[in-house]
Amino acid sequence: MAKVKELPGLVSEFVELAKEYVRERTIEPAKRLGRAAGLGFAAAFLFTLAALFLAVAGMRLIVAALPDGQIWSGLGYILAAIGVLGTTGLVAWRAFK
DSSP states (O other): OOOGGGHHHHHHHHHHHHHHHHIIIIIHHHHHHHHHHHHHHHHHHHHHHHHHHHHHHHHHHHHHHSOSSHHHHHHHHHHHHHHHHHHHHHHHHHHHO
């Protein structure tokens, strides 16, 4: 059993060990997880931006392929919207399957 004079040293050693344990087991893994989550969010943002650019390019391709005129242009926009919705539905269906 520890003597009374040794108790303050043992308590301070216990506090230091507890701090080190908390730092090793919770704070450091949380930092790594936060870094991975940040990279995941950045990748998701870039993929979304790329999908948006591809959708606009596809729409412009469809509109350019159709004859000139307001009705044909409107049809191009509708076909592009159907294509984007179809692709989104396919991706969502495969993601939840």
